[in-house]
Every structure is written in C-alpha cells, then in structure tokens.
Amino acid sequence: MSFPDMVYYEPAALEYELGKKLKEKYSDVPWIEIENHNNIPELRSESNEAFPKMKRHLVVAVRKTHKYAENHKVSDYLVPYTSSGCPASCLYCYLVCTYNKCAYLRLFVNREQMMDKMLETQRKSDRPLCFEIGSNSDLVLENAITDNLRWTIERFSESKSGYLTFPTKFHMVKDLLNLNHRGKVIFRMSVNPQEIIRKIEIGTSPLEKRIEALNSMCEAGYPAGLLIAPVIMTENWKTLYSELIETLAEKLSYRVKNSAFIEIIFMTYSYVQNAINTEAYPQAAPLFSKELMTGRGRGKYCYRDELRREGEEFLRAELAKKLPNMHILYVV
C-alpha cells in the first residue's frame, strides 16, 4: 500500500520544522488545506466502507490539547503526544472508539511544546513519574516517518528523573538501539499468536520480528515489558496462546526472560468497531460473539466473567510453567 495517498494539513503546521520536512518528503501527493484536524467534513461524512481507504491519508497538524489523564498501570499519566491514529488496521483498535472512522494517522508537529510540558511536570514532582506517550498511536511506526522517537528518547534522557514508556506492535527499532536512553525509557512489545496477527492485526509486524525487536531493545539496556494483548478468545484460543507462550519461551533472550514484566489485557470490543468492520472488512473473522461476550456500558462488550476467569487461569498457569521468571504486573 502506498502511504500516504494524500495529506490534509493545517497551515500553521508548516511553520514548524517537522511540518516543512513532511511537506518536502511527500511533495508528490496532493496536500489539502484544512481548518482543524478534528473536523474534516469530507472525511467525517465518508461511509464505513471507506475506512481502509481513509487509513491511507495523513493529517499534519498542531496539537492544541495537552491534558494528561491519570493512569495506574505501568505509568502515572497518559500523555497526548506526537501522533494519534495509525495507518495499520487492527480490527479491535480502541482508537476507533475515540476517533470512529477518522482513526487515520495525525502527526502533530509541535513536539518541543509537548516535551517541555513533560519535563516541567517531572521537575515539579517530588517523585519520579512515568509518562505513557504511546496510548494514542504506535510510536515505532510513527518514528519510521518522523524520527520523533529518537529525538524524544535523547531529549527525555537528560531529565534528572522520571520515565517514558510506550507499547508497540512494530519491529523497526534499529535507530533506537544506540541511543543514550539512561534507562529512562520502558519499551513494551505487544504480542499475539501469529494466526491472530495475520488475520486481525492487519498491517502490523509478524510475531517473529517483534520478538527479535524486544530482544534487541532489552540487550541495548532498555527496561522492557511484554504485553499479551489483546487476548482474543477465538474457537481454538487455548492452542493458539499455549503455542504463543511456547514460542516466547524458545525465542526470547535470557535477558528478557529474566528482567521483563508481563501485562495481560483481554479484548474489549464496541458497537462502533463492529459496525465499521462489518462494512469495511466483510471477509474478516467476526470478533463479536453474543454467546461469549456481555455488555459493559456505552456500547462496549467484554468477555463474560466465567470465560475471562478461565482465560486468566490458563494463561497464568502456562506462563508459570514456561516463563517462570517474568513477573505478571496485571491482568485486565
């Protein structure tokens, strides 16, 4: 797929260095001026069917909202950072709940402002804080376009204390390996069985490459984590996840197996995602199941309690057998 096929931009974005670079980099595709990246009427009025086509568009804008949300898993705050949305198409992507059809990649060019706010927040705190910068997009994928992650890691590592963290489903970490991160950046790789990656995490890196990337980042001294997420309870889920854990036990390095932590997140799905997927990916395996799922409010569904409990017990037992030294931070 050629990406991007066109760029929508706020004129103010072209006053920033990154805006100028992108204008040059993508000079061979149409650039369409917009007033506000949150409201592009011609895209908002597109049909659900147009979703995959819309994922090829890129939006270049200035981030105006910088409000942090508190978080209590790996980090203290979820930080709106240099991008939102993503050109990949995981069928469960929670960003669709926020952005609906407009979950295409938006790049925000004012990274200095976002970095200054994080550094300032850390300076005012009497304890080290952890900032989650990857909850709105995939920063490793974004970095392949903008080089922002490299800049971010080098810049944040100068802070006296505090941590950054981000999860990814991509393997392109070569440019990050030799950075002077000073142990302040927690790298988290998200994994799933290869069959689920192929059918459901459309456009993301294969399992094997993700494992290699995690091994190299850990070897480069980054504190690291493994996300088994989202756990999707397809018909043969026990076989798939047991094989996944077996593969991880075989291929993860000694260092990962003895230092990284694990997060486990069961899939939630929503009415909006179901409506878009049914029309945009009619051939895809359906993720919603009336028998297995139950409502969780606001059009969201999650696995029924008894099934989820069975899933958690199964995964904990498999992990205890095959990856006994990896600490499970939480299961949700």
Ligand code: SF4
């Ligand atoms: S890689 Fe992440 S952000 Fe991109 S579609 Fe998949 S879940 Fe969404």
